[in-house]
Each structure stands twice: as structure tokens, then as C-alpha cells.
Amino acid sequence: MELLKQRILKDGVLKEGNILKVDSFLNHQLDITLLNEIGKELKSRFKDKKITKILTIEASGIAIASIAAQHFNVPVLFAKKAKSKNLDGDLYTSEVHSFTYKKDYTITVSKKFLNSDDSILIIDDFLAAGNALLGLIDVANQSKCNVAGIGIVIEKGFQEGGNTIRNLGYQLESLAILDDISDRTIKFK
């Protein structure tokens, strides 16, 4: 997606440890106009798929999923990190290891909101090692819903997550795939 790549080149900042910061438009401050273009693009990538719900994960996925949902006319469901006192006991859960934060956490989704009648699109901002995404797929599989596709805004193409997910047979669409950034320049695959 050219508009997104141009924005990453303009406002993305590379940091030590292969980190690309896009906090000026994607995951701290949010450019809602850009998110709307991302939503349109995701709709075009999955236009032939039956989607009944969008599944994402807090916090950065929520804005992208919510704006995109307007193009699919479906509700959003976001997985929570760690068990919340205000959630019912009847939860799908999955354990996720975060390399970014060097810790494990539990994601939870209420069983009430996902079942075998659903055909979902999973959306998230970043795909790197793929652990969060595998947690969401695990939750989806527990619910016996269909995973119709996976939409990612930025995939780190030099990490294994993308291959792992594609090898499982899912239609994974990443709107920008970063090539090796270890030389501190932003390039796309």
C-alpha cells in the first residue's frame, strides 16, 4: 500500500534493536484519515470473503480494527491482555510471549462473543515473531469459528512470523512488509 509506505518513510523512526517507531500516526497518536485508507485497503484485499466479525488485540489494534470495521459493516471484538476482574469467567484464553516486553501474558476473549457461526478477520498493527497473532488464532480455534483472513499493517519481513502464519495456510495480507532494517535504513520487500 503505497500511501502507507510513503508515510512510514516520512515519519517512521528506526531505533536500536530493529525497532520501527510509528507512534506519530499508528500506535500512540493516530492519523484517522490514514486509518480509513488502511480500512479501505483491507476491505479490497478481503472483498470476496465472508466476514462476520473483526478480532484484534488491545491496545494498538483497536483503532485500526474499529475504523476498518466500517468498511465491513461488522462488530469488532478485542482480546484483552491479562484477566480483567470485570470479565466473566467464561473465557477463551491463550498464553503469549512478548519479545518486545520480554514477558508472558494471557489474552482473553469472552466465549459469548465468538462461536462456530463466526467467520472472522484478524487485524493487528505489527507482525514480527507472530506470537500475539498465534494467540489470537488459538482463541479463534477454541471457538471453532472460521478464520477468513488476517490483515496486518506492518510486517517485519526479516522475522519469522509472516512465514509461520502463511505456512499454516492462512490468507495473510500485510500492507507494508519491511525488509532488513539492521543497516538503519527503511526498505520494503
Place this chain on the structure above:
Amino acid sequence: MELLKQRILKDGVLKEGNILKVDSFLNHQLDITLLNEIGKELKSRFKDKKITKILTIEASGIAIASIAAQHFNVPVLFAKKAKSKNLDGDLYTSEVHSFTYKKDYTITVSKKFLNSDDSILIIDDFLAAGNALLGLIDVANQSKCNVAGIGIVIEKGFQEGGNTIRNLGYQLESLAILDDISDRTIKFK
């Protein structure tokens, strides 16, 4: 806001401890069509105010703020809970005590994205004791931006947060104000 109140009456669930669960449409599963009506209503409540940015807090505020932002044509900025490794050191911070989770946490906003040129609308899903909101106001004051208004979806009118904030002189607009729910029935003020 009548549509919201009807939805709370239809799908809200009262739990022990004066908790109103609205996780089927507002803070776990998200009814994006309803959020769009909420966004329109917030625009109408603040139509004469200059708004340059919407400030909210993760996670439940993000969807509401993002959909509402489309009616204001401004970016969203969401405060993060606890310090993230991927955020710059240059942060506004404020300490917040959560009664719901019985713990303290730190909210952070990058200084890059809020300054004295901004005139912001603060948006959140719930207002009860008001601690999270006071944290957001604290962050806003540190940045010397103008707080043009505060929009809340559901205010617990039997807790002190609403009075506290109004007594500080802010235009606080709550789209549904719950009356005492200790008898386990939902009523509005």
C-alpha cells in the same frame, strides 16, 4: 442520548459491586454503528469548540475516540498505561489509582504530541470516581494545552467523579448518567 440509554437497558448487565457490564457493545465487543452515533452526538455537544486533537486512554477509550474523531477531523492521542519500552523518555506522566483493579498505574503521553497550541477533547467510556480522567487532565495541564471539553459515554452519577470534574469548571458531557444501581435496576438521571 436516547439510543444509548435504550441499548444499556437492553444489553447492560448489573453485577455485584455497582458494576454495569456493557461488554457486548462498548468495551470488549464493539458495536461500531452505535459508536458512530456516539461520535455524532459528541460532535453536536461540542460543535462550537475548537478541537485540534482527541485525547483518550487505552484500551476501552480508543475505539470511541477513533470513531468520534471522524466527526471532528482531528487525530487521536491515547495515553498508555505503564511505561512502554518503545516510548521515548520524553513523556508526560501521571499516577492513577484504579478502584476497579485496586492498584496504581502510571499513564504516559509522549511530549511530542501535545503542547500549548492544542485544544483538546478528552473522551472515555466510563466516569466513576474520576481518577483516570483527573490523570488525563493532569497530563493536559503539563502540556499547557487547552482542555476544550470532556465527553464520557456512561457516567456513574452516584459516584463523585462527575461533580469533581464539573466543579473544576470543565464542560463535561456524559451521554448517559446512571442513577443509583444498588437495587439492581438500571435507571438514568
